Amino acid sequence: MQNSLWLNNLDLNTTTFSTLANSIECDVCIVGGGLSGIYTTYLLAKKGVKVVLLEAKPTLAIGTTGHSTGKLTPQHGIVYSKLLKSFSTEDVFTYYEANKKAIESALQVASEDTYERVDSYLYATTVSGKATIENELYAYNELNIPGVETTETELPFDITSALKMEDTAQIHPTKFATHFLNLALKEGAEVYTNSRVTKVEIDEKFVLTDNDSKVTFKKLVLCTHYPIESIKGLITTKLSVDRSYLMASKTNNSLKGQYLSVENSSRTIRTAIIDNTPYLIYGGSSHIAGEVEDTQSYYETLKEEFQSTFSVAEPPFMWSAQDPNTPDLIPYVGQISEDTPDLYIATGYRKWGLSNSLVAGEILSSIITNETHKAADLYSPTRDQFGKNLLRGLSTIGFVTANLAEGYLTRMEAPKCTHLGCKTRWNEGDETWDCPCHGSRYDKNGNVIEGPAVYPLKLKK
Numbered sequence: 001m002q003n004s005l006w007l008n009n010l011d012l013n014t015t016t017f018s019t020l021a022n023s024i025e026c027d028v029c030i031v032g033g034g035l036s037g038i039y040t041t042y043l044l045a046k047k048g049v050k051v052v053l054l055e056a057k058p059t060l061a062i063g064t065t066g067h068s069t070g071k072l073t074p075q076h077g078i079v080y081s082k083l084l085k086s087f088s089t090e091d092v093f094t095y096y097e098a099n100k101k102a103i104e105s106a107l108q109v110a111s112e113d114t115y116e117r118v119d120s121y122l123y124a125t126t127v128s129g130k131a132t133i134e135n136e137l138y139a140y141n142e143l144n145i146p147g148v149e150t151t152e153t154e155l156p157f158d159i160t161s162a163l164k165m166e167d168t169a170q171i172h173p174t175k176f177a178t179h180f181l182n183l184a185l186k187e188g189a190e191v192y193t194n195s196r197v198t199k200v201e202i203d204e205k206f207v208l209t210d211n212d213s214k215v216t217f218k219k220l221v222l223c224t225h226y227p228i229e230s231i232k233g234l235i236t237t238k239l240s241v242d243r244s245y246l247m248a249s250k251t252n253n254s255l256k257g258q259y260l261s262v263e264n265s266s267r268t269i270r271t272a273i274i275d276n277t278p279y280l281i282y283g284g285s286s287h288i289a290g291e292v293e294d295t296q297s298y299y300e301t302l303k304e305e306f307q308s309t310f311s312v313a314e315p316p317f318m319w320s321a322q323d324p325n326t327p328d329l330i331p332y333v334g335q336i337s338e339d340t341p342d343l344y345i346a347t348g349y350r351k352w353g354l355s356n357s358l359v360a361g362e363i364l365s366s367i368i369t370n371e372t373h374k375a376a377d378l379y380s381p382t383r384d385q386f387g388k389n390l391l392r393g394l395s396t397i398g399f400v401t402a403n404l405a406e407g408y409l410t411r412m413e414a415p416k417c418t419h420l421g422c423k424t425r426w427n428e429g430d431e432t433w434d435c436p437c438h439g440s441r442y443d444k445n446g447n448v449i450e451g452p453a454v455y456p457l458k459l460k461k
Helices: 035-046 089-109 127-143 173-186 296-310 353-368 390-410
Strands: 028-031 051-054 115-124 148-150 161-171 190-192 197-201 206-209 214-216 219-222 240-250 257-261 267-274 277-288 317-325 332-335 343-347 425-427 432-434 441-443 448-450
Touching (some): 035 051, 035 173, 035 353, 089 127, 115 127, 127 148, 127 161, 161 173, 161 257, 173 190, 219 353, 277 296, 343 353
Parallel strands (some): 028 219, 115 257, 219 343
Antiparallel strands (some): 197 206, 206 214, 257 267, 425 432, 441 448
16 A cells, blocks of 8 residues: 555666675764655765765665655644743744754755745634634744734635645655755765664664674764664653555646644645646544554545545555654654763654754754754753653553553464564554554565564564
8 A cells, every 4th residue: 555656656866876785984874764864964974074874775765755745844733832831932933943944944955846835724624623723823923933824725625714834845755855865975975775774882883784784983873763772761662653644646726835734633735746747645544653453444534535525536646654753742853862972863753754854954963063053952852851741751651561561462473573572463554564562664574664673573474
């Protein structure tokens, strides 16, 4: 079922990359070839840093990046009113400003065929949703964030309210990432694919890939969705993983804006132009990754809504994506702990990984080159927010513990996840083995699709 619009007939990388087959040294080793890893590699290489980027898959930007919605905007759903409950006005504005500035900086050097300027909308179809919009608008006004409440949209159904943020962007995520990958290569970065990191030695400062090739580093950056070394500092227990679903079909009516509903059963809508053909993208139906055995029903529900609401044909593209969430809604970017000053992570984007990947690149490249970034403390994994969010964090920990025990009682024959030993669950809709504990995914043959697992499943023949 994993058939992303962004990966269809796409020559993702203009350069063929080799597998790391010998021992090398570098200033900074970056693990993970999504937009976070690519953009960080580009910014560091541009500053003259010797960077090595390692990707486990055969090519780059085909994981979370290639399964995103392609929205590049600081309007991250209903977030600013929520953040004001836990953070100061200054901190929340810093979050907005960091995303806004990172987007604009990237677009200044992005290829024009990889992005389009559009307005972003949050919309509601109910009275309670209208109240949610008004609450978020109040937060915008408190923070001096530009936003306009309206009831006028292009959507083919009635709404009660919408909150418009003007002059944002939408991108073709894989083409966008590949553009910065090529810029990184021009700046001297080294890139290796089919090079899955299976061991990290922090004290001795090297990583090993699955063929025992060695990269010795001064600094290590983990842009791997779920960090390999995330158990340090209890980062793992602070992250939950959500999965959502998307589909695309050809359309005769291109939308000029991009839309996200605020109701509990949220829906995302936008148009993408692929080879001069407009496609309408529709998605939603989020749930905790690995919690649902058969996800086919999610696809079927969305497909029925999609076709009946927008009068489109059977969608030829249907895919799903997952992303970790932090307890306080701010991603973890920076040193993983005070005890490991040479180990950095970028994760917890809460489904807004495109703009936050750009922020992460700016923060990481600034810290590593001893520069300052205004949002570094806010995004820091060492920030002292765990006590304030203890109850929310415990709910994630409790879910992991419960699934670890429940899996052994009810799924005795299921293969064990190679990360921490939880029992996986077969996903009929996507034809994958999904781990409900930390979101690892494997294909039907047991090969790793998404971490934190690095080794394949041991499947019975």
